[in-house]
Every structure is written in C-alpha cells, then in structure tokens.
Amino acid sequence: MGVSRRLHHARAGGLATTLGGYALSGSRGRSEVVTLILTGVAVNAVASAVIAFLRFSGDQVAHEQIVFWQLGSPASAR
Numbered sequence: 001m002g003v004s005r006r007l008h009h010a011r012a013g014g015l016a017t018t019l020g021g022y023a024l025s026g027s028r029g030r031s032e033v034v035t036l037i038l039t040g041v042a043v044n045a046v047a048s049a050v051i052a053f054l055r056f057s058g059d060q061v062a063h064e065q066i067v068f069w070q071l072g073s074p075a076s077a078r
Helices: 003-025 033-057 060-070
Strands: none
Touching (some): 003 033
C-alpha cells in the first residue's frame, strides 16, 4: 500500500474517530462543552490502549515503526 493511500486512510480514521466522539457526547441533539471534552479524553484513552497493545504484541521492527509513526513520520509505516 502506498504512502498516499495510507495517509488517506489515516485521515478517514481520524475523521471517523472525531465524528464518533462527537456522536457519543451528544444527548438529544446537543453537546455540552464539558461532555464533549470528557468524551474526547475517553476516546483518546481507548485509542492509546489499542496502540499500546499493538506495540506490545509486535516484534522489534514493528515496535520501532509504531514509535516513529507516533512521532509524526508516516514514511516508515508499512
């Protein structure tokens, strides 16, 4: 998969996560600021747990690639 395709998937995943967090925070069509922030914190915690599990379950090369990806370099992602 090319880098351009991965970036499109990353953008789509980010947008889906944002919309999902917004949908989770809404109640009867409204979103309070505090609820929206706390929902974002909870979604971030779940996403961090998934990434930590992937780092733990992979080999050394996969671990290094995930660390570089977290630091902002999609160039080494495979």
